[in-house]
Amino acid sequence: MVQLIDVFKVYENGTKALKGVNFKLEAGEFAFLVGPSGSGKSTIIKLITGEVAPTDGTVLVNGFNVGTMKMSKMPYLRRSLGVIFQDFRLIKKKNVYENVAFAMYAIGASSREVRKRVPYVLQLVGLEDKAKMCPDELSGGEQQRVAIARALVNNPSLIIADEPTGNLDPARSLEIIMLLNKINELGTTVLVVTHEKALVDAFSRRVIAIDKGKIISDGLDRYKI
């Protein structure tokens, strides 16, 4: 669950990135967060992941109060989320299986747990046959599916995708959003940041629109920008 209550963010140079943002994403929901460049989308993501603190207001994520929590609790917040980026961020020298397994070892999982879980998530994203291939041998869409498998492998309750289709052609973009829909149907909360109107229009989903640091609309099929 994510809730922003009257959130303001002023960066150190005085830029007012968010000016009183309110929205709530319930557990199990799917939403697009849309808006033009500079509207505050990345700032919202960074607040949710704990990379930046709100100047004023409250940010609640999976039971953590991000603005007031102790730094020592941050790993627990991070573990409860999976983040997917536009540029995939895979380790080039590791194969698909190793890229996904690495995220499990990083939080102290045993080899036994890894052997059980990684094949499952690779199957979920449709890459069970490519486990031994390296990122350079894969298409952009496949690389993004590896990144999705990695984001899912530790079973987070929330997935945040930051422009996940920015480097993909329209057909592959559609596949990625369909995959995120499937993951949502399996119970994970999903927030997708994008500025691709055609993509949002292809799905009948909640759309939270932001402009100049303020939410300007929030509801089904309401892409106004």
Ligand code: ADP
């Ligand atoms: P978006 O992701 O929608 O493009 P951002 O959240 O990145 O928007 O930016 C919102 C506003 O905050 C913009 O005016 C941007 O220039 C500013 N901004 C973002 N990050 C910083 C920063 N670290 N320091 C100062 N200003 C920033």
